[in-house]
Amino acid sequence: MKDIAPIIKEEHAKLSKQWAKFIEEYQKDVVKSGLVLEQFKWNLQKHFQMEELSIYELSESIKGNEVGTIFDLMADHGAILALLAEIEKKLNEEVKGKIQEFREALDKHEQFEDNNFYPLLDSYLNENQKASIIIKIKSKIIEKDNSKPNNIGL
Numbered sequence: 001m002k003d004i005a006p007i008i009k010e011e012h013a014k015l016s017k018q019w020a021k022f023i024e025e026y027q028k029d030v031v032k033s034g035l036v037l038e039q040f041k042w043n044l045q046k047h048f049q050m051e052e053l054s055i056y057e058l059s060e061s062i063k064g065n066e067v068g069t070i071f072d073l074m075a076d077h078g079a080i081l082a083l084l085a086e087i088e089k090k091l092n093e094e095v096k097g098k099i100q101e102f103r104e105a106l107d108k109h110e111q112f113e114d115n116n117f118y119p120l121l122d123s124y125l126n127e128n129q130k131a132s133i134i135i136k137i138k139s140k141i142i143e144k145d146n147s148k149p150n151n152i153g154l
């Protein structure tokens with residue numbers, strides 16, 4: 001039986017690695033860290049798009065039940081990207097507080113997805129529905145991993 005949750009969890013881990021790279025660079029060279037942050041943002045946007053296109057399109061069919069209720073709680077992608085945009089704009093100023101705020105918001109969101117949303121979705125969908133979503137997710141992951149700029153080794 002194939003589940004969606006572990007695939008998403010793996011993608012979250014990739015994002016964490018890229019974020020760690022940014023933090024490491026930020027402590028050494030703020031200008032260079034801006035490049036790493038740009039790449040991280042690109043990957044995060046692609047991740048959110050993947051979730052929105054592949055999974056959120058289910059929203060009509062899951063509205064009104066338990067999965068539908070927690071689905072509403074997943075609407076914080078926009079707020080997370082706005083926090084990241086603030087960090088990006090003010091990278092040369094003091095953004096340590098913002099960096100922490102962003103990391104906490106993303107952690108909370110990802111933990112909710114990993115521990116609640118996707119496991120519940122897996123238990124709610126039948127095998128056919130899961131298989132078709134997994135195909136969409138995987139094709140988006142392949143598309144992302146093949147098209148990302150590699151010039152700084154991410």
Ligand SMILES: [Fe+2]
Pocket residue numbers: 048051074077109113
């Ligand atoms: Fe998400």
Ligand SMILES: [Fe+2]
Pocket residue numbers: 008012047051110113
């Ligand atoms: Fe996610």
